[in-house]
Amino acid sequence: MxxxxxxxxxxxxxxxxxxxxxxxxxxxxxxxxxxxxxxxxxxxxxxxxxxxxxxxxxxxxxxxxxxxxxxxxxxxxxxxxxxxxxxxxxxxxxxxxxxxxxxxxxxxxxxxxxxxxxxxxxxxxxxxxxxxxxxxxxxxxxxxxxxxxxxxxxxxxxxxxxxxxxxxxxxxxxxSYCFNNIEFTKSIEIKRNNSIDKNVKISILSTGCMLETAEYLYENIQKNNSRFTCSSLNNFGSIKPIDEKKILELKHESDIFITLEDTQLFGGFGSSVLEVICESHIPVIRIGMEDSFGESGDYLSLFAKYRLDNEGVLKRVLDKLKSQLIS
Amino acid sequence: MNPFNLDIEAILHKSFENRLLSLEAIKNAQSGHPGGSLSIADIMSVLFFSVMNYSLSDFNSIDKDHFVLSNGHTVASYYAALSQIGLIQKNELLNTFRKIDSRLQGHPHNISLPFVEASTGPLGQGVGVGIGIALGLIMRNIKNRYVYILSSDGEHQEGAIWETIQFASAKRLDNIILVIDNNNIEIDGFVDDIVPVAPLKKKYESFGWDAFEANGNNIDDLIYTFDLVKKSALLHNGRPKVVIAHTVLGYGVDFMENKYIWHGKQLSDVDFDLAKKSLEEYEKSTLNTK
Structure with missing residues (x-):
C-alpha cells in the first residue's frame, strides 16, 4: 500500500x-x-x-x-x-x-x-x-x-x-501510511519487491510506530550490502491474533525475517513471530528494546540513543546480517 | 418482591441447610474455604430468602436487585444459596464443585455460570464491579433496585477497594448496599493482629457512606438492619450504604468457630460428620430459643 x-x-x-x-x-x-x-x-x-x-x-x-x-x-x-x-x-x-x-x-x-x-x-x-x-x-x-x-x-x-x-x-x-475508513486487517503489505536476483531475501515485519524505520531499512539494506534484497515490508496492526497465515507465507518466500517494535524484545511482537515459525529454520533478527528501561529526553534523541531510529536500526541489522549466525 | 419472603424460622432453617451444603461440597471437593462460607451463611440466607427482590423466571434481568460476592473464596455458600433457590441442582453442587468440567468453579465465574454477575476471587475487585453495576442502573434509569455486595474485613486490606469506595460516594450511588463479613480472620491469623482495618464504621462514614452494624449471625438482627437500610435508601440522600456484619468464622460448627486454620482447610469424612452433628445441635438450640 x-x-x-x-x-x-x-x-x-x-x-x-x-x-x-x-x-x-x-x-x-x-x-x-x-x-x-x-x-x-x-x-x-x-x-x-x-x-x-x-x-x-x-x-x-x-x-x-x-x-x-x-x-x-x-x-x-x-x-x-x-x-x-x-x-x-x-x-x-x-x-x-x-x-x-x-x-x-x-x-x-x-x-x-x-x-x-x-x-x-x-x-x-x-x-x-x-x-x-x-x-x-x-x-x-x-x-x-x-x-x-x-x-x-x-x-x-x-x-x-x-x-x-x-x-x-x-x-x-x-x-501516515494507511487509508482512512477501510476495514482493519491483521496485517498489511506496505511494499513488495519481486526481483528475481539470487540475493538473500529479507522480509521486514513491523508493528506500531516503527513502520517508518522499517521502510528506511527496506530501502537501505541493499544499498549497504548488495548480498541482500528486501522482498517485502509488512505492517502487523494486530499482535493477537497474529496473522499466522501471512507470516508462514513470508517464511516460504524469505531467507531472513527482521521484526521491529518499540517494546521489550522479551515477550513482544518479535517473540510472537518466533512462536509462529518456531518449527522452521528461518533466521529472525528482532529489533526492539533490549531489556532496558528508557529515560528522559526528547523522543527523537531517545530513539537514537536506544538504536531504534533509522540509522541505529540499520546498523543493528547490518551487523547481525554480517555475523556468522546469519551468513 | 422476594420470590420466597420466608419468615425468620424458615430462614434459620435455610441457613442451617446452606452450611451443610457448603461443607459437604467442600468435603467432596477436598478443596475450598469452609470458615468464611459458614460465617456468611446467615447473610446469604437473609438476602436470598427475604431481602433481595428478584424473579426466578427472569433472574438475568437487569431490572432487579443485583448481587456480587466480592470475597469470592466463600463461593460454596453462594452456590448453596443458588441451589436452594433452585437455579442449580443440589447434586451438581455436591458432585461437581471445584472439579473438572464443572460450572461451579472454585471462585465465581460469570461465564461458567451466567447467574453470577462478577468473576471474583482476587480480593478487592468485586466491590468495584458492584459499584459499577450500581452506576449502570442509574444510567439506565432503573430506580429502587439495589446492588448488594458481600465483602469481608480482610478484603479491606486491599487498597483498590478504597478507590471505588470514594468513587461511589462521589457519584452519589445510594443504590449500593455493601455488607462486610466482619469475622476478624484472614488466612494467616486475626485481622487485628496482622493489619487492622477497624474502625470500619468510622472509615465508611468519613468516606461519605451511611454505615450500619449488625450481628451477622443473627437472622432477626440482619432482617431488622436491612429493613433500616432500605428505609434509609428510600430517602435518596446520595450516600451509599454499608452494613458491617459482625460474624464468627466457622459459625455453627463448634470446633471451627474463630479458628483461622479453618479459613481454607480441607474436611475429612470424620470432620464432616462431627461438623454435621454440631450444626444439628446448633439449629436445635437456636430454634429452642425462639
Missing amino acids: SNNNSAEEYIATRNAIGDELYVQMKLNSNIFALSADLIDSTKLTKINDEFSDRVINVGVAETSLVQIASGLEQVGFIPVITSFAAFSPGRNWDFIRTSVCYSNRNIKIFSTHVGLGVGEDGATHQAMEDIAIMRVIPNLVVLNPCDYYEAKNAIKYALSIDSPVYIRFTRQPVK
Missing part, C-alpha cells in the same frame, strides 16, 4: 481516539468513555464536552477504572477505558485479567503514551512491557496500529466486535 496522504504527514495515533471514538459514540449511545484523570492527554476533550453524561472520570485510580467498567458492562454498556499504558495495563493488569478478560466482557482498553515516544517524562511513563503482559491473557485482542489512520480503523473494528480489545496509541506524531 502506498501512502494515501502527503508524504510528510505526521499525526500522533492517540488523536484517533478523539476523532474516531467521537464518531462511534455519536452512533452508539451505549458506548461510555472512562478516564483516570487524563481526559486531555488521551484526547477525550471533545468527547467530554459533547457527551459529558457518558464520560466517567474515576480520578487517579486505574484499578477503579476497570472495576467500574466491568459493572457498567454487566448492565449492557460498552465501556472504553483510557489512560497511559504505563498505568493501564501497567498498574491494573490483574483487574483486566479477571474483571475484563476472564469475564469476557465487551470492554475496550485504549492506552496512550506507549514506548520511548513518551519522551521527557522518562522511564516511569514509557510503557514497553505492555505487549508482553497483554498478549498472554486469553480472550483479549491486542492491536498496535502503525499510524493515525490505522488507529482509527482499529477503534472502529474494536467497537464492532463483542470482545475485550486492547489498543496502544502513541503520544508522538508518526508518519
Whole structure:
C-alpha cells in the first residue's frame, strides 16, 4: 500500500481516539468513555464536552477504572477505558485479567503514551512491557496500529466486535501510511519487491510506530550490502491474533525475517513471530528494546540513543546480517 | 418482591441447610474455604430468602436487585444459596464443585455460570464491579433496585477497594448496599493482629457512606438492619450504604468457630460428620430459643 496522504504527514495515533471514538459514540449511545484523570492527554476533550453524561472520570485510580467498567458492562454498556499504558495495563493488569478478560466482557482498553515516544517524562511513563503482559491473557485482542489512520480503523473494528480489545496509541506524531475508513486487517503489505536476483531475501515485519524505520531499512539494506534484497515490508496492526497465515507465507518466500517494535524484545511482537515459525529454520533478527528501561529526553534523541531510529536500526541489522549466525 | 419472603424460622432453617451444603461440597471437593462460607451463611440466607427482590423466571434481568460476592473464596455458600433457590441442582453442587468440567468453579465465574454477575476471587475487585453495576442502573434509569455486595474485613486490606469506595460516594450511588463479613480472620491469623482495618464504621462514614452494624449471625438482627437500610435508601440522600456484619468464622460448627486454620482447610469424612452433628445441635438450640 502506498501512502494515501502527503508524504510528510505526521499525526500522533492517540488523536484517533478523539476523532474516531467521537464518531462511534455519536452512533452508539451505549458506548461510555472512562478516564483516570487524563481526559486531555488521551484526547477525550471533545468527547467530554459533547457527551459529558457518558464520560466517567474515576480520578487517579486505574484499578477503579476497570472495576467500574466491568459493572457498567454487566448492565449492557460498552465501556472504553483510557489512560497511559504505563498505568493501564501497567498498574491494573490483574483487574483486566479477571474483571475484563476472564469475564469476557465487551470492554475496550485504549492506552496512550506507549514506548520511548513518551519522551521527557522518562522511564516511569514509557510503557514497553505492555505487549508482553497483554498478549498472554486469553480472550483479549491486542492491536498496535502503525499510524493515525490505522488507529482509527482499529477503534472502529474494536467497537464492532463483542470482545475485550486492547489498543496502544502513541503520544508522538508518526508518519501516515494507511487509508482512512477501510476495514482493519491483521496485517498489511506496505511494499513488495519481486526481483528475481539470487540475493538473500529479507522480509521486514513491523508493528506500531516503527513502520517508518522499517521502510528506511527496506530501502537501505541493499544499498549497504548488495548480498541482500528486501522482498517485502509488512505492517502487523494486530499482535493477537497474529496473522499466522501471512507470516508462514513470508517464511516460504524469505531467507531472513527482521521484526521491529518499540517494546521489550522479551515477550513482544518479535517473540510472537518466533512462536509462529518456531518449527522452521528461518533466521529472525528482532529489533526492539533490549531489556532496558528508557529515560528522559526528547523522543527523537531517545530513539537514537536506544538504536531504534533509522540509522541505529540499520546498523543493528547490518551487523547481525554480517555475523556468522546469519551468513 | 422476594420470590420466597420466608419468615425468620424458615430462614434459620435455610441457613442451617446452606452450611451443610457448603461443607459437604467442600468435603467432596477436598478443596475450598469452609470458615468464611459458614460465617456468611446467615447473610446469604437473609438476602436470598427475604431481602433481595428478584424473579426466578427472569433472574438475568437487569431490572432487579443485583448481587456480587466480592470475597469470592466463600463461593460454596453462594452456590448453596443458588441451589436452594433452585437455579442449580443440589447434586451438581455436591458432585461437581471445584472439579473438572464443572460450572461451579472454585471462585465465581460469570461465564461458567451466567447467574453470577462478577468473576471474583482476587480480593478487592468485586466491590468495584458492584459499584459499577450500581452506576449502570442509574444510567439506565432503573430506580429502587439495589446492588448488594458481600465483602469481608480482610478484603479491606486491599487498597483498590478504597478507590471505588470514594468513587461511589462521589457519584452519589445510594443504590449500593455493601455488607462486610466482619469475622476478624484472614488466612494467616486475626485481622487485628496482622493489619487492622477497624474502625470500619468510622472509615465508611468519613468516606461519605451511611454505615450500619449488625450481628451477622443473627437472622432477626440482619432482617431488622436491612429493613433500616432500605428505609434509609428510600430517602435518596446520595450516600451509599454499608452494613458491617459482625460474624464468627466457622459459625455453627463448634470446633471451627474463630479458628483461622479453618479459613481454607480441607474436611475429612470424620470432620464432616462431627461438623454435621454440631450444626444439628446448633439449629436445635437456636430454634429452642425462639
